[in-house]
Amino acid sequence: MSMAEAQTRTTELPEVADPSRVAPQDARELSKLFFQQLAILEEGTPEHQYARNTLIEMNMSLVRFAAGRFRSRGPEEMEDIVQVGMIGLIKAIDRFELSREVEFTSFAIPYIVGEIKRFFRDTTWAVHVPRRLQEARVQLARATEELRSRLGRTPTVKELSELMSLPEEEVREARLAANGYNSSSLDATINGSEDGEAALQDFIGTPDTDLELVEDFHALAPLIAELEQRDRQIIHMRFVEELTQAQIGERLGVSQMHVSRLLSRTLARLREGMLTTS
Structure with a gap:
């Protein structure tokens, strides 16, 4: 297409007075036109x-949605989170192609x-803590909240160890690692803790599991779209229709063993994609 033709096409873009105030449903439709x-x-x-x-301003609601899970943090930190999220939005706009469908x-x-x-990994920890313990801290917070709701009291290390399927020593390490999350006093413990090691950070700011489920769904959607037709069909039959591998094999005219290999390969690819994205 010549430059003259491109400029002619440009005149088709509507004037959007305040893109940031466009309703999400309208933004989705307008975004397609602007991406074209x-x-x-x-x-x-x-x-x-x-x-x-215009695309950036129309889709700022996506950043506010993603940042919403961290609303328990202070206003100043939330401002930083939104700014960092905007970087992700801009990267997505620059890399998006309508052909992805x-x-x-x-x-x-x-x-x-x-x-x-990445912002939290790089800036939030006051001291260097191994990635393994950073992840264990999140798992510990969830397990602590679950047991505290179930038992009506602060759980012991042994109870947490059983629920998390981790050795008691690793549970203690995760609790100690939480003290490196913010530069607060190491003596700041929760009253009522049986062993006196539970840090305040273990009990506040736990991730919203519902939002995490939404994030996982959105992260998987483009990865599944990139799969071959047969792989997508197998994923649909296995996890949507809930067919067994033998039933899938009958539909596709292949052996159960072959279905198992295809499914394992596809799931490994999706897991790798999710890890790369996160």
């Missing part, structure tokens, strides 16, 4: 910049959440 134009406009031109800036929302959320998670 962005793909044919020359980078660096005023038209290209207008389309890109996935909704931009599904494509952008993993980028936004990924940037926020």
Whole structure:
């Protein structure tokens, strides 16, 4: 397409007075039009910049949604979180292609959440703590809250160890590691703890599991879209229709063993994609 044709097409873009106030449903439809134009406009031109800036402002609600899980943090830190999330949104806009045949929302959320998670990994810990213990801290917080709701008291290390399927020593290490999350006093413990080691950080700011489920869904959507037709079909039959491997094999005309190999390969690819995204 010539530059003249591209400029003619540019005039089709609607004027959006305040993109940040466009309703999410309208933003989805308008975004498709703007992405079509962005793909044919020359980078660096005023038209290209207008389309890109409008896309950023129209989809800021995605950043606010992703940042919502951290609403228990102070206003100043929330401002930083939103700014970091905006970086993820911009990366998603610059890398999105309509040919992917996935909704931009599904494509952008993993980028936004990924940037926020990297921000916390890089800046939140007051001292260096191994990644294994950082992850154990989150697991510990969930297990502590679950047992505290069930038992009506603070759980012991032994009870946490059984629920988390971890040795008691690793549970203690995770509790100690939580003291490195913020630069607060190491003596700040929760009253009523039986062994006196439970830090305040173990009991506050636990992740919203419902939002995490939404994030996982959005992260998986573009990965599944990239699979071959047969692999997507197998995933659908196994996890949506809940068919056994033998039943899937009968439908596809292959052996159960072959279905097992295909399923294992596909799940490994999806897991790798999820880890790369996060």
